[in-house]
Amino acid sequence: MGADTPPARLDHHALERSETAWLGVAVVMTALLFVGVLASVVSGTYPSLKADAGHAHVGGIVRGRVDPKNLAATPFAKPGLVVDAAGQPMVNDQGTLDAYLVAGNFTFQPAVLRVPAGVPVTLHVTATDVAHGFQVTGTTINAEILPGHVAALTVTFRHPGEQHAICNEYCGVGHHNMITRFIVEPPTQPTSKETK
Ligand SMILES: [Cu+2]
Numbered sequence: 001m002g003a004d005t006p007p008a009r010l011d012h013h014a015l016e017r018s019e020t021a022w023l024g025v026a027v028v029m030t031a032l033l034f035v036g037v038l039a040s041v042v043s044g045t046y047p048s049l050k051a052d053a054g055h056a057h058v059g060g061i062v063r064g065r066v067d068p069k070n071l072a073a074t075p076f077a078k079p080g081l082v083v084d085a086a087g088q089p090m091v092n093d094q095g096t097l098d099a100y101l102v103a104g105n106f107t108f109q110p111a112v113l114r115v116p117a118g119v120p121v122t123l124h125v126t127a128t129d130v131a132h133g134f135q136v137t138g139t140t141i142n143a144e145i146l147p148g149h150v151a152a153l154t155v156t157f158r159h160p161g162e163q164h165a166i167c168n169e170y171c172g173v174g175h176h177n178m179i180t181r182f183i184v185e186p187p188t189q190p191t192s193k194e195t196k
Pocket of ligand 1: 132133167168169170171172175176178
């Protein structure tokens with residue numbers, strides 16, 4: 001028993017109060033995380049991937065899913081802008097044009113996509129082999145493309161010009177070759193059937 005000076009007394013009550021408060025914060029954050037994860041599972045959402053819900057049953061595409069081995073039975077068999085017999089872009093039920101793009105084998109199809117400026121276009125994108133990225137340079141158009149899933153992005157290109165769609169997720173040795181030329185044409189282009 002020496003002549004130790006007793007340590008300065010800590011205010012244990014104050015410490016316990018702040019500990020309890022921070023414990024409460026942690027519990028609330030954990031609860032929010034749990035609810036968030038549960039909600040995303042229930043609603044079937046995926047980060048940066050919107051299910052193609054607007055086209056619940058377009059040939060072979062069912063609720064944003066598609067058989068990557070049988071794209072021949074889907075609109076992906078003819079990548080590009082959907083046009084009618086006269087070659088004019090067709091407006092769908094949602095009032096947008098449709099374009100189908102396929103990522104796979106280190107390419108995007110089509111290699112060149114022409115879209116009219118000022119008209120909403122829904123880009124339907126899927127992959128045949130592995131996960132790819134799909135980003136249109138200079139825009140916020142950016143999605144992860146997975147085999148079996150259809151990402152649907154409705155966009156309106158305001159200004160004519162040329163941009164590139166690139167793969168921004170490393171997918172293998174030919175990754176750097178994955179580029180599609182996006183050509184936005186002046187809005188004077190005739191658009192679609194005028195029925196309705
Ligand atoms: Cu890639």
